[in-house]
Amino acid sequence: MVESYSQNANHNMRRPVVKEDIVEMMRTRQAQNKGFLKELEDFARRENIPIIPHETVAYFRLLMQTLQPQHILEIGAAIGYSALLMAENSPHSQISTIERNPEMLSFARENLKQFDRRKQINLLEGEALEILPELPDDHFDFVFMDSAKSKYIVFLPEVLKKVKVGGLIVIDDVFQGGDVVKDISEIRRGQRTIYRGLQKLFDATLDNPHLTASLLSISDGLLMLRKNVENVHLEIEEI
Ligand SMILES: C[S@@+](CC[C@H](N)C(=O)[O-])C[C@H]1O[C@@H](n2cnc3c(N)ncnc32)[C@H](O)[C@@H]1O
Numbered sequence: 001m002v003e004s005y006s007q008n009a010n011h012n013m014r015r016p017v018v019k020e021d022i023v024e025m026m027r028t029r030q031a032q033n034k035g036f037l038k039e040l041e042d043f044a045r046r047e048n049i050p051i052i053p054h055e056t057v058a059y060f061r062l063l064m065q066t067l068q069p070q071h072i073l074e075i076g077a078a079i080g081y082s083a084l085l086m087a088e089n090s091p092h093s094q095i096s097t098i099e100r101n102p103e104m105l106s107f108a109r110e111n112l113k114q115f116d117r118r119k120q121i122n123l124l125e126g127e128a129l130e131i132l133p134e135l136p137d138d139h140f141d142f143v144f145m146d147s148a149k150s151k152y153i154v155f156l157p158e159v160l161k162k163v164k165v166g167g168l169i170v171i172d173d174v175f176q177g178g179d180v181v182k183d184i185s186e187i188r189r190g191q192r193t194i195y196r197g198l199q200k201l202f203d204a205t206l207d208n209p210h211l212t213a214s215l216l217s218i219s220d221g222l223l224m225l226r227k228n229v230e231n232v233h234l235e236i237e238e239i
Helices: 020-029 035-046 054-067 081-089 102-115 128-134 149-162 176-181 189-205
Strands: 071-075 094-099 121-125 140-145 163-172 211-216 222-227
Touching: 020 054, 035 081, 035 102, 054 081, 054 140, 054 163, 071 081, 071 149, 081 094, 081 102, 081 121, 094 102, 094 128, 102 121, 128 149, 140 149, 149 163, 149 189, 176 189, 189 222
Parallel strands: 071 094, 071 140, 094 121, 140 163
Antiparallel strands: 163 222, 211 222
């Protein structure tokens, strides 16, 4: 039994922003996982561990096979599922993935030991805010941010230093189950920090000439950012 995630975790995944029958089709008709990825997916679903949903898996396969990034950074490894998916689909990539939850880390260590057959993945154990400054600047071609949503805007300035010009940053779960388009007065108090963090993220990125931004309605929303210049200026409002 996994203790980190209750049955109510990942609540926004059950509030799809796309018609439910389309989501269902995306999850059932796109090629399914096989082998160890299927085992890890089934385990995570059973234990309510919030791994990427199947429509994101299909999209990541395509992205990885097409882009074949040299250096990938992930924030939020959980059990190592998305890192292993990226490794499988981009066999020459080196992947650094950050995780701080001790329970998730013990699963991730074990899964990487068993399934990272080409030794592509480096698990960085600890708090992302402390680990990020230690990583080399101008190094990564692809970043997947899949951690606490309110913190994306806090991590982004540091992440941008680590990405090469032309590199792609993918940020997961940015629609907050549709709450992001509502007024803050309609948002439950416990969700307002996330709401504010996501609004700051949108304000700083969507119309920023130093970045090319695109929002995709896959999973609970993906924000894709291309770094266009060496020094990206982000305007982050203090709220
Ligand atoms: C949604 S899960 C990651 C799922 C994984 N990317 C997948 O799809 O297989 C988010 C993970 O981020 C980790 N996390 C959240 N905030 C973090 C932080 N500040 N530093 C390091 N890890 C963090 C959590 O412990 C959790 O395991």
